[in-house]
Amino acid sequence: MRETYHAELDQLTEELVRLAELVELEMGRATAALLDADLVLAERVIDNESIITDRCQQVDEAAVIVLARQQPVATDLRLIVADLRITADLERMGRLARHLAELVRQRHPTAVVPAALRGAIDRMGQVAARITTKATSALARRDPVIAAEMERDDDEMDELQQDLYWRLLHGDWPDGTEVAMDVGLIGRYYERYADHAVSIAARIAYVVGRRPAEHR
Amino acid sequence: MRETYHAELDQLTEELVRLAELVELEMGRATAALLDADLVLAERVIDNESIITDRCQQVDEAAVIVLARQQPVATDLRLIVADLRITADLERMGRLARHLAELVRQRHPTAVVPAALRGAIDRMGQVAARITTKATSALARRDPVIAAEMERDDDEMDELQQDLYWRLLHGDWPDGTEVAMDVGLIGRYYERYADHAVSIAARIAYVVGRRPAEHR
Numbered sequence: 202m203r204e205t206y207h208a209e210l211d212q213l214t215e216e217l218v219r220l221a222e223l224v225e226l227e228m229g230r231a232t233a234a235l236l237d238a239d240l241v242l243a244e245r246v247i248d249n250e251s252i253i254t255d256r257c258q259q260v261d262e263a264a265v266i267v268l269a270r271q272q273p274v275a276t277d278l279r280l281i282v283a284d285l286r287i288t289a290d291l292e293r294m295g296r297l298a299r300h301l302a303e304l305v306r307q308r309h310p311t312a313v314v315p316a317a318l319r320g321a322i323d324r325m326g327q328v329a330a331r332i333t334t335k336a337t338s339a340l341a342r343r344d345p346v347i348a349a350e351m352e353r354d355d356d357e358m359d360e361l362q363q364d365l366y367w368r369l370l371h372g373d374w375p376d377g378t379e380v381a382m383d384v385g386l387i388g389r390y391y392e393r394y395a396d397h398a399v400s401i402a403a404r405i406a407y408v409v410g411r412r413p414a415e416h417r
Numbered sequence: 418m419r420e421t422y423h424a425e426l427d428q429l430t431e432e433l434v435r436l437a438e439l440v441e442l443e444m445g446r447a448t449a450a451l452l453d454a455d456l457v458l459a460e461r462v463i464d465n466e467s468i469i470t471d472r473c474q475q476v477d478e479a480a481v482i483v484l485a486r487q488q489p490v491a492t493d494l495r496l497i498v499a500d501l502r503i504t505a506d507l508e509r510m511g512r513l514a515r516h517l518a519e520l521v522r523q524r525h526p527t528a529v530v531p532a533a534l535r536g537a538i539d540r541m542g543q544v545a546a547r548i549t550t551k552a553t554s555a556l557a558r559r560d561p562v563i564a565a566e567m568e569r570d571d572d573e574m575d576e577l578q579q580d581l582y583w584r585l586l587h588g589d590w591p592d593g594t595e596v597a598m599d600v601g602l603i604g605r606y607y608e609r610y611a612d613h614a615v616s617i618a619a620r621i622a623y624v625v626g627r628r629p630a631e632h633r
Binding site (some may be wrong): 261 | 503
């Protein structure tokens with residue numbers, strides 16, 4: 202019984218890791234679609250969002266089954282509750298990738314990101330990729346140290362967003378207002394994405410951090 | 418034992434309802450602060466967000482205690498899991514109210530919303546208030562009918578946001594780009610707020626809707 206139980210908890214972790222990898226993949230594609238005004242890639246990201254949503258729901262269902270069957274207490278209970286919150290974060294991250302792709306589709310064949318801002322968006326995409334890779338490792342090892350590192354990536358993302366806003370306000374190109382609104386939104390999506398990644402980290406740190414207190 | 422159990426479930430519902438009322442109150446204040454460029458009110462909303470966050474965490478803790486002590490199954494288990502997701506929605510809604518208030522503070526003493534757009538934001542604020550009132554009732558009665566109605570309010574919010582965007586792109590005022598970016602963000606916050614309200618409704622409908630299937 203205990204063995205099945207731990208196998209089930211490990212299975213949940215494994216599924217979360219795979220989900221995080223899928224989100225990372227789609228976010229990478231969304232960034233590429235933005236930078237290259239690639240409609241085909243954008244539509245793939247849009248279509249694949251439902252796969253992420255479905256798999257998040259499957260993990261939720263699995264977690265609820267473990268709760269019902271094994272009736273865990275203390276740390277294990279908190280772990281599963283944290284898992285339920287992490288799927289919600291991953292689902293939101295998948296949706297943010299989709300929102301980016303939708304902007305590509307809306308403006309196609311015009312590029313949403315003007316040439317002068319490609320570098321800035323490219324950097325935000327890189328931070329997004331890095332922070333998701335770390336979230337995946339933090340999840341796989343339930344490691345609060347990696348989680349703490351992610352705060353720095355999040356700070357970097359915030360700075361990139363500030364820079365982007367400044368450039369949007371001071372840049373000069375055709376359709377300035379529309380570009381500013383669209384690219385402002387893009388900046389906001391990347392920033393929110395990083396926030397959710399950090400929120401995953403916080404949930405990991407929370408479960409791990411509480412262990413000593415609960416075993417007192 | 419069963420009596421305590423149902424009292425605890427009722428207690429959870431009651432706390433969610435009070436939380437939803439608190440969110441409604443803060444969102445109303447955020448709208449008022451936006452419309453009147455009221456710094457004092459904005460700062461109150463910003464300060465009060467932590468009260469919402471703390472109370473969401475308290476409800477989560479209480480839900481986890483019920484899970485651990487009562488080990489509910491089937492519908493009751495799903496209900497508590499839904500409650501954990503609803504607190505996450507309410508927390509996000511509180512944060513969106515805070516984001517609105519932060520824009521007021523950032524631009525003060527200049528009004529974020531130019532006079533020509535006050536009517537549009539006023540209407541979005543009204544829909545936000547209405548949809549939160551309905552979410553509160555839907556929660557209190559676990560009523561999927563009210564939940565379904567909320568979809569219409571959400572559609573109305575989406576239309577208001579479309580209108581707002583059109584006006585931002587075609588309006589003409591000083592600091593046009595900055596206004597468009599700020600007010601574009603405001604529109605987005607209201608729209609996201611309504612989405613989270615609808616998501617609460619969906620979670621209520623899900624729990625209620627599954628009851629027959631599970632009792633088959």
